[in-house]
Every structure is written in C-alpha cells, then in structure tokens.
Amino acid sequence: MGEFDLIARYFTRPVRRAALGVGDDCALLRVEAGMQLAVSSDMLVAGRHFFEDVDPRHLGHKSLAVNLSDLAASGAKPLAFTLALSLPSVDEHWLQGFSQGLLALADQHGCELVGGDTTQGPLNICITIFGEVPPGQALLRSGARVGDDIWVSGTLGDARLALDAMLGKVHLPPDLFKVARQRLECPTPRVALGLALRGIASSALDVSDGLLGDLSHILKQSLAGAEIDAEAVLQTMQARQSGLSLPDDLWCQCVLAGGDDYELAFTAPAGAREHVLAAAHSAQTRVTRIGRVTEGQGIRLVDARGQPLARQRWNSFDHFA
Template sequence: MASEFDLIRHHFSRPTRHTDLAGGDDAALWQPTPGHQLAVSTDMLVEGRHFFADADPTDLGWKSLAVNVSDLAAMGVTPRWALLALAVPDADADWLAAFADGFYACAEAFGVDLVGGDTTRGPRNLSITICGEVPTGAAIRRDGARVGDDLWVSGHPGRAALALWHLRDRLPLAADHRDACLAALHRPQPRTALGLALRGRASAMLDVSDGLLGDLGHLLDASAVGAQIDASRLPDAALIAACGDAERARQACLAGGDDYELLFSAPLAQRDAIAALGRSLALPVHRIGTLTAPAEGLTLRAADGTNTALARAGFDHFTA
C-alpha cells in the first residue's frame, strides 16, 4: 500500500504557475501582487452530508475546488492558491487518480495552484482553503447594499436541488432538462468572470450555496435592509419545465441551495450595464427584486400586487 507521502507525490504534485514554493516543505511560499489584498476562504465537504458515498470521484474533485472558487467569485476576487486536506478510508489509487483529475481540471480552468495540504486515513472528508487577490478596497462585501438597489441573481438557481431530489427522492425530471440539472449539482460553475466584472457595479454580493432566501438573509442582515422579490421575475420557468410542478420548482429556486450562483445588489444606474454584462458573458442575469427599508422585512410580490412575508429558508448544517 502506498504511503501518505507516495500518495501526495503521485496524485497531488503538479507544476504551479504563480507560486514560489509549493508542496514538499513545511509551508508554501508566494508573493502577493503589490497593491492587492489577500482573500482567504475555507469549505468542507463531508461524505453523507454533502455528497453520496458513491459520488463520482472526478466530479467530486471538481466540485470540492469549485465551491471554494465560488466564495472568491462572490467577492470579486481572482483565485490563485489552494490547500487540500483530504481524509479517505483507504489509499484507493483509482479513486484518488480520478479525484485528482477532477480537482486539477477545475484548478486549470480557474488558474489555481495547489500549493500543499494534508492527507490522513478516516471517514471521507474534503477540506479546502483557497486564497486569492483583489485590488485593495475593491472587494465586494455583503454590507454595501442600500435601500432602492436592484436585487439580481445569475444563472438558474434551483437546478441542483431538482437533481438532488431526482437522485434521492426519485423526482421525475424531463429528459431534455435532466443533464443540465445533474451538471449543476455535480459540476457547479463558479461565476468568477461575472464576479470580477461586477467590481464597482455591485453594491453587495454573495454566492448561493444554502438557498437563495437563506443566503439573501445574510446580505440583508449585513446591510441592514429588507427586500421585495417579484414572483414574476424569478427564473423558474426552466425548473417548471424540468419537473412539471410549479410549486416544487418555486421551492427549488428559492430554498434549494448548492447552486453557487451569484446573488447581488446594484444601484438602478447600473441596470443596463449589468444586463449587457450578462449578454457579453453568455450568462443569464435576472433582476428579481428591490431592496427596501429593514422594517419591511423579506416579502414576495405576486402578480396581483399583493405581498407575502417570506421565511429565510435555507440549508443549515446543524438543523437540516
């Protein structure tokens, strides 16, 4: 059986692009770009909690890094370096090779160097710390939204939830939508290009990992605002077409999670520029509502103009 160091040397030692010293020493070394701040984030994926035991290891390799890249995209940060702490029940060479291929495919796509980490035997657990750079003062935080700003979301939030319900609960999905839903769950696409382009345009931003409403609540709290969502503007048409159930589609869109789309606010003056940006990136961006006074809370505006209070439903690792 391969030793820990053989495992690292064989599967996780590949050339880096912007790192002075990567794996093989007690710490990695790199030089931040002058005039930039470092941004650091950590995410953990645990078997049985975040992925099925029989999950494809190549997809899992991609996703484990992608969800971290998404955290940086949500602040307008360029991803640069990652560290991987990997616990596996055994040194299965085929599983590790496939996982590494998926991980490095994502790293190549988004310009990330794997610079170190750790491995051990144990229940399968994937923990990644990612670092990136952003010009000093340019990061898009959660606390910059203002009353009257537009509320936007990218892509098709809810597809990953439909895929999960399809796999776990046997929810039927239309054949012409099934692959897109499964891809959203297994191969999320961090919206890095959009995040970088929204510097100086978005007033606040985060990514949708635990459900649109749940994550929106974090933005509302940080910025001390409320929000009115326009039901007619929610991007749920494709979800309805996929599952044939409007109520289930609305639930997936608002509370499904695992999408890694960007949810952001922006002044009205940026409306046309953001719509044009979406077209230039070939990425749908949907203006779904307006930020309101904090006393108004979070509401859903129906087609007849009536407002209904919304709960901040989302995934919680300790209560779900």
C-alpha cells in the first residue's frame, strides 16, 4: 500500500465545518466571525510517551485526547486537527485500530481531521489542533490572584501508578491495574468543563507532567504562591480508595508529580465556589478544591490541619532533566 492509498483508506473523511479538508496542500478552516483561533501541538514518540505494543485504538484515542486537553485548558471549542504520522512500515491491522480510536474521539467532540503528512521512519505521532474561543474569554495561566481557590478535575495519580506497574516497580491486583491502565492509555479530555469555566476560572492548565510542576507554571506567570492540602489531593486518586497498601511516598509521587492525568488544574475566586460546582455539574465532571493562591513564591504543602509537610523530591516529568 502506498502513502496516498494509506491516507485515503484510513484518514480521509468528508468535512462538515471546514471549508476544505484532506487532499490539497492546505486545509481551509471556517472560523465564526469574531472568534479567536486557539492552536496547540503535541508529539508522541514510541518508547518515550508510549509502549510500542499498546493497543493501537488506545493510542489513537490518546494522541488526540492530549491535544483536546490543551483546548479544554484554554476554554476553547474544538474545531479541527492535522495529523503528522511517521511509520516504520505499513501495518494495516495497526492502522485500522489507530484510526478507529483517533476518529471515534474526534467525532465525539466534533473535531475534524483536515490534513497532515505521512512518512516512513520511527513511530512518531504529531497532532496540531485548532479551536475557537470568544475574544477575552480564553482561560490563561496568568490570571490567578491571591486568595483564589485552587481546584482539580477528576482523579490524579492513577496513570502514574499504572506506568509503575507496567515497569515492574509495583504489583497491582488485576482489576485495579485495569482501571489504572485505562487512565494512562485512554485519558478523558475535559473539554466540557473548560467551556463551562469560561468567565468563572481565573486561570487554568491541563495536568500532563505532574500537578506540582504544572501548577508552578500558573504561579510563575501569575506572580504568586500556593498552599496545597496534600490529603485533599491524595483523596482524588481512585487506587488509594481501594484499600491497596503502598508506601506514603509512592502515593505522593503518583498524585503530586506523576503526570499523564490530563485533568484540569484551575483557580477561581473564593466567592465563585457555587459557580465552579455548577459548572462541574453541567460538565458531569468531578472537581476537588485542593488549596489556595498565596502571596510570595513556591508551593507549600500542608496536612488536613494546615500543618506544613516536608517537601520531598517529588519531581514532575521533564524531557531534558
């Protein structure tokens, strides 16, 4: 099968919202009058971001999910995306599964595949996604203010626990491993929540490299610090509620610095708590208040009584660290 046959069979679909999709040198996008275009790119590399034997349907899902998560963190509505795909060889079984997982999630969010590129080489997936947001309504990292609440969506830490299990660092019961692995390989982008938080959240980002490291980006750009209730964060982790016994430091590493969660961390004024909960209810997404924005710099971890906890070496992921 040649390159263009591959594209035609697995990745060419009629477009609905775009003016022109796959087949020309450039796609043409229709953006509603007065809207701003939100653009993000993510790359997934075999052996770095995923195991090469991962279910291709799950990989297709995650490849787009991590990009949709960026739009969610900006409060942007998905519009379209491009796919650049490097393949060692043409494996039709793999392509069938990958395209099914990719396009099923795309359909779920009304996000069209409008172009890209294919080439032969090491397995590498790069997606650029486009969304739209009204001027002045995008969620940014720079808007947190002293006194704001800090919230997270969904659950944290289970994806990292699954990775540790797959690397043989920890043993999980089969049913718990299945749940944790689903969080690692098929994250849920919180697009509906991001849209619902427009006009409510003062800042936001998605948790991809670990809560403490990602939250520090908000604090740096907002010129503020934070106080985090460590136990409130730990209680978001599904596996921790299962009765599984693991060292406290491992729980903290997974939840505070694990990464691959693709949940939203956001801030909002303390007076907006009811609005935050209403937004979460409308998006059918759990949210947990985990701390507050403070003066100064850095992140201070406290226990349920507000007493300081010693900060361990819970480092978030860094490709070049």
